[in-house]
Amino acid sequence: MKDTISPSNGSQVDLSVFDSLIERAHTCSMKWEKYKDQDIIPMWVADMDFAVAEPIQQALVGRVGHPIYGYTVPPDALRQSIADHLKREFNWDIDTDWLVFLPGVVTGLAVSCRAFCEDGDDVMVNPPIYHHFYDSHENKRQKLVKVPLKRFDTGRWTYDIEAMRSACTPKMSMIMLCSPHNPTGTVFEAEELKQVGDMCAANDMTIVSDEIHCDLVIDGQSTHIPTAVACPEQADRIITLMSASKTWNLAGLNTSFAVISNTKKRAQFETACQSIVPLVPPLALVASHAAYAGGEPWRQALLQYLSQNYKIIDQEISSIPGLSLEPLQATYLAWIDATELRLDNTQAYFEKHGVGVSSGEQFGQPHYIRLNFACPASVLNEGLKRIRTAVEQLS
Ligand SMILES: Cc1ncc(COP(=O)(O)O)c(C=O)c1O
Incomplete structure (x- = not known):
């Protein structure tokens, strides 16, 4: 490619x-x-x-013209187009080696639970939230602790940081964030994310940040800030999950990726993928590249x-x-x-x-x-x- x-x-x-x-x-x-x-x-x-x-569409048609669809590795051009996009849109400098390709963001949530949680650990989520946040953990192995978002009178929803701090137990090892937020549509501000980041640092928690809707800010005023950009000092504990799928309408192609800057965490994540998570299909890689490079x-x-x-x-x-x-x-x-x-x-x-x-x-x-x-x-x-x-x- x-x-x-x-x-x-x-x-x-x-x-x-x-x-x-x-x-x-x-x-x-x-x-x-x-x-x-x-x-x-x-x-x-x-x-x-x-x-x-x-x-x-053109890139897909071009690829379909070649009649062999064998196992395919993510090309350097795709890695670079993602890095360029993250820099351009969010002023986020990433190393292309930090990218781990996945067939879905929900896969990334489930893999994170397996990679970073022990038996008996607590995992925090903040309802209301995209329903797969409730079923991605290993049932019976981790306990889901639900700390509801709070709603302002204006109808904007955000983290209830006091309640979240109070809910942290010694077993709380991970939080799964959805930013921007589905279903409330909130784009979190840097300070809101920083407070969550500080709470996670104080309790030594891994942060999994599902940012699948990051390229869909529609109000003309807000700016999406990746959690890893809002909390640079916590970057080592953050797994960011992203995809071209929602923004460029590729959900059926199974394409997404994790950004993991911490080498040890990346290795743990990749190990948890083994034998369970299939390679991203060739057409998905082609479509993703076309989206980031030309969409x-x-x-x-x-x-x-x-x-x-x-x-x-x-x-x-x-x-x-x-x-x-x-x-x-x-x-x-x-x-x-x-x-x-x-x-x-x-x-x-x-x-x-x-x-x-x-x-x-x-x-x-x-x-x-x-x-x-x-x-x-x-x-x-x-x-x-x-x-x-x-x-x-x-x-
Ligand atoms: C917040 C969120 N995460 C993940 C997904 C699904 O991602 P995937 O199809 O890549 O697993 C959706 C789909 O609507 C979503 O809204």
């Missing part, structure tokens, strides 16, 4: 590409299969109904489109009594409080009215729903219309 993809790759991407309605039936899409043959718009799992960027104009256009979609949701939801939209800094997953509707099963109710949202319960917050708005605006508008009708029928 030669690094022939230019970062700007020519011109700007026209926002109208995101308006295209692309038929996904017959592609075995998990998102669409769930409601196959039903009039329910799938707005749940985090993949986008947008075609990938041209440079990615920036598309990403910029995507952020604009997502931000427009979020404004549409904001306008609509604020005029529907009983629903309240939390302010979102990052991700394409709107976090909506439906407590006032007093429904037994909020998700099922909206499904019945033609909108397939994720249940807040899955993330640890009953009576909330999560709505994936990475779809053409026309689809989003139809989904919101159905939500309005569903709520109106309650009165």
Whole structure:
């Protein structure tokens, strides 16, 4: 794989590409299969109904033209394109040797539990949180300690550092962070991350920081700060998990990576991968490289489109009594409080009215729903219309 993809790759991407309605039936899409043959718009799992960027499609077609798909090692050009991206976007200087390639970020969470925790250890997570944070540890071997995020009156969610400090036991060996945060959409500030870093240092804990949504800050004001950048003095205890998959819509290709600067920790992590974690497939490596090396104009256009979609949701939801939209800094997953509707099963109710949202319960917050708005605006508008009708029928 030669690094022939230019970062700007020519011109700007026209926002109208995101308006295209692309038929996904017959592609075995998990998102669409769930409601196959039903009039329910799938707005749940985090993949986008947008075609990938041209440079990615071209690179994949180019690779498919070679008819052998054997075991493949991550090429230097990919390692370098990731290092360049991290420097450009987050002013993070990494050594390309720190990268460990993985078929998924969730794999990275599970491997971290196996690599850095002993039997009987405690692992901290902060609900509400992406559901795989609840099932990545080795059941019965580690105990999950849940310290809920706190919610400001503004609807922004953040760490409850006092409660977290109090929950630290001598057995607390690791914390799993999600930054930016799914499902609340929070982009954490340097000081917030630093407080967590200091707490982990005081208790000698490993920090696993899932930053899969780092390239999806949509509010135009916030900046994602990698935990390793916010807490440079704690870099040796940090495992950062990232991927091109959410941002460039490659979730089905199985591509992600860990950044581990500490040599001993990297070796422990790689040992825990042995015999369990497969190599990243060749097409995944090609697509990742094309994303980091040539996908920036598309990403910029995507952020604009997502931000427009979020404004549409904001306008609509604020005029529907009983629903309240939390302010979102990052991700394409709107976090909506439906407590006032007093429904037994909020998700099922909206499904019945033609909108397939994720249940807040899955993330640890009953009576909330999560709505994936990475779809053409026309689809989003139809989904919101159905939500309005569903709520109106309650009165
Ligand atoms: C915070 C977070 N981590 C991990 C994942 C899944 O990552 P992967 O498919 O690479 O395992 C998601 C998917 O939505 C996510 O939101």
